[in-house]
Amino acid sequence: MASGAVDLFIADPSLEGLLKLTKVDLLAVAANYGITTTKQSLKPVIVATISQHLLAHGVVASQEEEEDKDEEGLERVEVPPGSSPIRPEGGVGVESRVPLTLPKFQPSPEESGRSVETARLRLRVARLEADLRDKAERRQQEYELELRKLDIKRLEVETSKEIRKMEIQAETEVKIQIRQLELAAGVSSSPPVGREGPFDVGRNIAIVPPFRESEVDSHFSAFERVAGALHWPKEVWPLLLQCKLTGKAQEVVASLSLEESGQYDLVKAAVLRAYELVPEAYKQRFRNHRKSSNKMFVEFARDKESLFDRWCAASKASTYATLRELTLLEDFKSHLPDDIVVHLNEQKVTTVAHAAVMADEYALTHKTVFYPSTPTRGPRPSNSQAVRTSRAPAAQPSTRGPSKAERECFYCRLPGHLIADCPTLKAKPKAPLSPSRSKGVGFVSPKKPSVVYSPFLSKGWVSLCDEASQQPITILRDTGAAQSIIVSTSLPWSEKSYCGSHVLLTGIEMGTISVSLHWVYPSSSIVSGRVRVGVVPRLPVDGVSFLLGNDIAGGRVVPVPEVVDNPDPAYTGTETDSLFQDVPSRTTVLEHDIDVEDSKPIRMHPYRVNARKREEMRKETEYLRKNNMAVPSRSPWSSPCILVPKPDGTSRLCTDYRRVNAITVPDSYPMPRTDDCVDTIGSAVYVSKLDMLKGYWQVPLTPRASDISAFVTPDSFLQYSDPSPLRGSLIADSLFRGFS
Incomplete structure (x- = not known):
């Protein structure tokens, strides 16, 4: 909805009125005149846009046009001919000269102030317009500059392509001409091996394939292909190869003599032997290779083919006959004991016939002459231990165990005979023969799990x-x-x-x-x-x-206990409440007395403690008074109190009776020795602990002892009615007498 200021501006549009509008009113004015603008634009930008539109369509006039109109509006006054001259108000006067124009308009001070403000606003609008024009021009210049840079780069790329194309074309033409000249002269492109100059090792070493210890065999194959294609002399092969070897291969070559390191075949065999890349190693790789989860079946098949080809190449099985011998020999070895297979591998047999002869010779040489009488667990005996040949002497005595004269009877345990000839067993009376009876049918008890x-x-x-x-x-x-x-x-x-x-x-x-x-x-x-x-x-x-x-x-091993809302206890007796209560009782067996003879009363002031300990002392004294263990005192005796920490983290209220103990007649009743107590329970299977609830508090004090036990804290002055901090071995001994 348009405001009143917008309506007034639309009724009388002017640049001054436009500058006085708010941003919301300016957007409404722009919408009224169909001017495109956005809310995100700044107010000066919106004012400049509306001003340009209104000036372009003649809705408002510029400042110069308004001044021209003001000057044109001034009427020119002329005196008509024959008229009388203007006279003064007095009547008759001298003829005066009337000016040809009206006097220049002099605005009032208020109008002059508004004109200055209007001029400032117009100047600001003009500056904004100039800034917008400058920014637009700069953006246009930058855009044109980028276009020129792109054109220059494109020209450079095209030029480089053309130059490279011309170079390749020129090189090709030169090569073609050289080849034509060579063909015309009948000269080969590769110089003969015998007539070429000295071989440059440093120039060709960069072409040697890199050595990797995980692919030793493939490295030799790649090296031989490169050397053969480039017609490298065979005598420099070991030198080029040694320049690329690393790790174990380099150590093996370093261990060779100078003459051996100059022969390529010896170097190759030594390196392959160091990495166990002999025919047996290739065979084991081929047989033991399995497909991994991250490999496809196509890759697995290719690996199998590569391993089989390497095995055949290492075994020199290049024809059907050699491959047949290789397959038969492997199958023959799979049925032999391990020791014979090791012997055949050491002899490097290549045919089945030779392997069979070597196996027979090894078996006869290492034939077993003793067999254990008791069976043993483990792998079965090798075939070499169980060889039976017709070439063995027929009269050879059996050595499989002790003779019959040395064997022991299983019945009487006497040597010299077997159980079949045991005289003791034969002398045993035999039970009379009874007619056979049919056996009854019984029930089989079910099997039960073990108690474990x-x-x-x-x-x-x-x-x-x-x-x-x-x-x-x-x-x-x-x-x-x-x-x-x-x-x-x-x-x-x-x-x-x-x-x-x-x-x-x-x-x-x-x-x-x-x-x-x-x-x-x-x-x-x-x-x-x-x-x-x-x-x-x-x-x-x-x-x-x-x-x-x-x-x-899951984690449950035993049944989970069931928790019910209404428990049903099996026993709710109250017969022992008096024995197991939290408030100590009072004994009537004896009273405790303190004998200080005729000593004068000892009076001491309370020790100074911090706020926390003072609060704990106050709680302890309140507990003593509440349970009638201590009462307010008027005694002339007074001893201070301290707090002693207990193992469980709490504190115990103790009274410092060192001055009182110095004048007290001691009690001679003996205290039990700790080592005697330990010796008493040392051999016991079960040890029971009997403890009283504040046992010392349950013994009353005599009136004199109660006065002497008076103690003082920062907040109270009390005296004990029970001998808590005093001696009590007599009452403890009388209570637990009879327990062992």
Whole structure:
């Protein structure tokens, strides 16, 4: 909605009125005249835009036009001919000369002030317009400059392309001309090996492939291809190769003699032998290579082909006959003992016939002459220990064990005969023969789990669904099992209970079996609800039908105690309340007295303590007064109090009776010795601790002892009614007498 100022401006538009409007009014004026502007623009920019539009369409006049109009508005007054001259008001006067124009307009002071302000605003608008024009011109100049730079770069790129193209064309033409001249002269492009100049090692060493210890065999293949293609002399091959070797290969070459290091074949064989890249190593790599999870089958097949080719190349199996011998020899070695295989590898046999002869010779040479009488666990004896050949002497005595004369009878344990010839067994009377009777049928008791599983056994129920009848089961909680399993005879399994998946289980024997998963509903003190378990024919623990693993039970090993809202305690007796209460009682067996003879009373002032200890002392004295352990005192005796920290972090209120003890007649009743107490309970199986609730407070004091026990704190002056800080071995001994 337009305001009143906007309506007044539209009725009488002027630059002065435009400058007096607010930003909101300026936007309304711009909308009225159809001028495009935005709210984000500054007010001077909006004023300049509206001013340019209004001036361009003649809605308002500029300052110069207004001044011209003012000058043109001044009327020119002329005296008509024949008229009388103007006379003064007095009547008759002298003829005066009338000016041709009206006098110049002199504005009032108020109008003059507004004109100055208007001029300032117009000057500001003009400056803003000039700034806008300058910025627009600068942006235009920068844009044109960027365009020129892009054109220059494009020309440079095109020029460089043309120059490179011309260079390549010129080089090609030169090469073609040289080749034509060589062909015309009948000269080969490669100079003969015998007539070329000295070989430049430093120039060609950069072409040698880099050496990597993980790809030693491929490095030699690449080096030989490069050397053959460039026609390098064979005598410089070892030198070029040694310049690129690193690690173990460099150490091996350094260990060779000067003559050996100059022969390429010896250097190559030594390096390959150092990295165990012999035919046997290639064979083991080929046989033991497995597909990894991050490789595709195409890559795995390519690796297998590469390893097989390297094995064949190392074994020099380039024809069908040699490949046949290699395959037969490997299969023949796979059926031999390890020691014979090692012997054949050391002899470097290459044919099956030679390997068979060498194996027979080794077996005859290392034939076993003694066999143990007791079987041993472990790998079976090698074939070399069980060789039986027809070439062995027929009359050779058997050495498989002791002779019959040395063997011991299993019945009487006497040497010299066997149990079949035992005279003691033959002399034993035989039972009379009785007619055969049919044997009765008995019931087999069910197998029970071992007692070692008792802490982890529990009873439960299981079913295939909630509505089905539940079957009783014995559950074993196995904290080392990752999968829960159940015996297949526990429930009638079907396709409805099948989960559609299997799981692989690995036992302690490191074997793996596939087990189908089914949904069941167990109900036990540890877990209940619908769970997924594996079904197996039997479990290794007799009497257990359900093995509960961590996948279902999680961290629960034993049943969780059940908490009820209304507890039902089994015993709520109150017969021992008087024995186990928090307030100490008072004994009537004896009273405690303090004998100071005729000594004068000792009076001391309280010790100075901080605010925290003072508050603790106040609480302790309040407790003593509340439980009648201390009463307000008027005694002439007075001893100060201190706070002694206890092991549990609290403090104990103690009275400093050192001055009183110095004049007190001591009690000669003996205190128990600590070492005697330790010796008494040293051999005991059970040790019981009997403690009294504030036992010293339960012994009353005589009136004289109560006055002497008076103590003072910063806030109170009391005296004990019970001998808490005094001696009490007599009452303690009388209470616990009879306990051993």
